[in-house]
Amino acid sequence: MSGDRIPLAGVMGHPVAHSRSPRLHGFWLRRLGLPGHYVPLDVAPEDLRDVLACLPKAGFVGVNVTIPHKEAVLDIADIVTDRAALIGAANTLTFQADGRIRADNTDGHGFLENLRQSVPDWRAEAGPAVVLGAGGAARAVIVALRDAGAPEITVANRTRVRAEQLCQEFGPRLRVEDWTQAGNAIARAATVVNTTSLGMTGQPDLPIALDRLQRGTVVNDLVYTPLETRLLRIAAERGCIPVDGLGMLIHQAVPGFERWFGARPEVDAETREVLL
Structure with a gap:
């Protein structure tokens, strides 16, 4: 991705409006002073493959996936970590510079x-x-x-x-x-x-x-x-x-945030307060 694009990430589910992940990642971005946005993406199962193919072109560096997509993304990803394969589900996708999708499970x-x-x-x-x-x-x-x-x-x-x-x-x-x-x-x-x-x-x-x-x-x-x-x-x-x-919700988000935005966020009492 070229250096002048603001990195985008999000959480993909159906439904997804209840997710606290946008609040969490938004807090970390502000705290660390990093450019970037993290948004909810409500995607129906039949649209999953098409949407994932388009996101990197729109500036997305990765997404979290939640119900009902955690198993389905394993068939779409180009690279599946041993851990995700063993668990049979992924919750963290990274869009690599070469266009390939890497699926991991950080639960x-x-x-x-x-x-x-x-x-x-x-x-x-x-x-x-x-x-x-x-x-x-x-x-x-x-x-x-x-x-x-x-x-x-x-x-x-x-x-x-x-x-x-x-x-x-x-x-x-x-x-x-x-x-x-x-x-x-x-x-x-x-x-x-x-x-x-x-x-x-x-x-x-x-x-x-x-x-x-x-x-x-x-x-x-x-x-x-x-x-x-x-x-x-x-x-x-x-x-x-x-x-x-x-x-667990907070800690599972750390590896994805670090991959996408390039800094490791701290998990502390203030982070919990933001979600409460």
């Missing part, structure tokens, strides 16, 4: 960085982990926990067969627990992660027994509306260490 990075910032002495290898859910976010979390050294990862999902597929795919350290029995797995967990939308505003609560949560367990809910879900409130009451989902 696992965001998940781990959020835990490390929120709980500085957290270690994946400290004990078993429990992951609730088996969708795209669960896949990113499972790969991150496995690669960070979790000795055992229990997956519980409403549809058991989806959890079993993840275990076959991601190896011997994974095991499946029935959704109705997830409370038992939680009892021996060092880390618990909710990757479902249950507990989100407008959704039913997580229907899992939480009375066996142990003091000191790190409990991370990827839901961030509301910021304190019922899961996190009960975790705090039981002496666990609650970690909300807003930090």
Whole structure:
């Protein structure tokens, strides 16, 4: 891209008006004094390929992709990182100078960085982990926990067969627990992660027994509306260490911003305030 063009980036989804990413990237651009814009792009699935082909010509250097495009972009991208291929989804696209599209997944990075910032002495290898859910976010979390050294990862999902597929795919350290029995797995967990939308505003609560949560367990809910879900409130009451989902949203955005705009933004209390 020629030096006199202002770099453009954005978030592509359908719908996308609810996304907080434009606020986040806009804040970082202003804070760092960088030229650039980051905009919401509502793109229907049938238009995805055409729109992606046009964006680099309009000055775009990359985009984040969210629901429902995270899997579909893997078929369109010219380069897919090992991490994105393993997870089966991408959330960060970079348009390279030669016109090729590079697809990556930074969700696992965001998940781990959020835990490390929120709980500085957290270690994946400290004990078993429990992951609730088996969708795209669960896949990113499972790969991150496995690669960070979790000795055992229990997956519980409403549809058991989806959890079993993840275990076959991601190896011997994974095991499946029935959704109705997830409370038992939680009892021996060092880390618990909710990757479902249950507990989100407008959704039913997580229907899992939480009375066996142990003091000191790190409990991370990827839901961030509301910021304190019922899961996190009960975790705090039981002496666990609650970690909300807003930090993952922020940390997963860092690698893309750095690639597109050429500077690494800092994640601090002021960044969180901007999104709240």
